[in-house]
Amino acid sequence: MSLTTHVFGPEAPATPTVLALHGLTGHGLRWQALAREHLADVRVVAPDLLGHGRSPWTPPWSFTDHIDALVAVVAEHIPGDAEPFVIIGHSFGGALAVRLAHRxxxxxxxxxxxxxxxxLDPAWALQVATDxxxxxxxxxxxAARAAKREEGWADIPESLLDREIEEHLCPLDNGRVGWRVSAAAAATAWSEMARDAVLPPRGIPTSIVVADRVDPPFVRPAFLEACAEEDSVRVVHADCGHMVPYLEPALTARLIRERLDGA
Incomplete structure (x- = not known):
């Protein structure tokens, strides 16, 4: 299925390119602030994932189906003769980024x-999905704004939360409001994230940011231990909550530039 895709930055063929994958219940426009304020010289391709935003909501929504859809995004928006590009993924998007890099x-x-x-621990994933x-x-x-503040957005600038509500909150058939996300697709994503972790492809330079204020952590100790054996993987700890692209945009941009430069 074709994903709605947002593109920021220059269109010149030689422009360095980043494919940006948002997290669960997010959307591609979440990368807009990072792209415009920190990566203005970089082309950022940011799709709405399956079941999210303005992309198709119809199933299936497995990791495999997401990867198939993302391969199509790359074919459409990143020319085959372009320089190799960097993939950045947040949360659920990080799990997809690893698998897409293997493909x-x-x-x-x-x-x-x-x-x-x-x-992720399956029992915990079930609990979070059910809640x-x-x-x-x-x-x-x-009420949606207050809930976001309680769910990890407490330290995010008000302007970004305003933009989130304007873009991503929509009226529902029951007279209430909700985020522009399929509930069924979101529940499926928690199931997928409980699958065994996949390591980055050997030899592809990888930066992993661990948000140290998340408890229980999304980045599991066993995954970090396995990554420690790979010379191409660098682990960076950030003193922040889970919404790393919003809370640590300068760090995020620096790591992207390092990968674009081959550092």
């Missing part, structure tokens, strides 16, 4: 994984 191999210059969510479905909608925008 595309030599086309990928590097990976930046922001608090990637994979290999999310039980509190899926809100009475109004003010």
């Amino acid at each position: 595309l191999a030599d086309a990928v210059r590097g990976l930046v994984l922001l608090d990637p969510a994979q290999g 999310s479905l039980a509190h899926w909608d809100y009475a109004d925008a003010d």
Whole structure:
């Protein structure tokens, strides 16, 4: 299925390119601030994932189906004769980024994984998915704003939360409001994130950012231990919550540039 894709930055053929994958319940426009304020000279290709934003909501929504859709995004938006590009993924998008890098191999210059969510404890994933479905909608925008502040957005600038509500909150058939995300697709994503973690492809330079204020952590100790054996993987700890692209944009941009430069 064709994904709605947002493109920021220069269109010149020689422009360095980043494929940016948002997290669960997010959307591609979340990368707009990072692209415009920190990566203005970089072309950022940012799709809405399956079941999210303005992309198709119809199933299936597995990792494999996401990867198939992302391969099509690359074919459409990143020319085959372009320089290898960097993939950045946040949370659920980080789990997809690793798997997409395995599929595309030599086309990928590097990976930046922001608090990637994979290999999660199945019992915990079930609990979070169940709780999310039980509190899926809100009475109004003010209630949605308050819920976001309680769910990891407490330190995010008000302007970014305003933009999130304007773009991503929509009226529902029951007279309430909710985020522009398929509840069924979101529940499926929690199941996928409980699958065994996949390591970055050997030899592809990878930066992994661990958000140290997340408890329990999305980045599991076993995954970090396995990555420690790979010379091409660098782990960076950030003193922030889970929304790393919003909370640590300068760090995020620096890591992207390092991968674009082949550092």
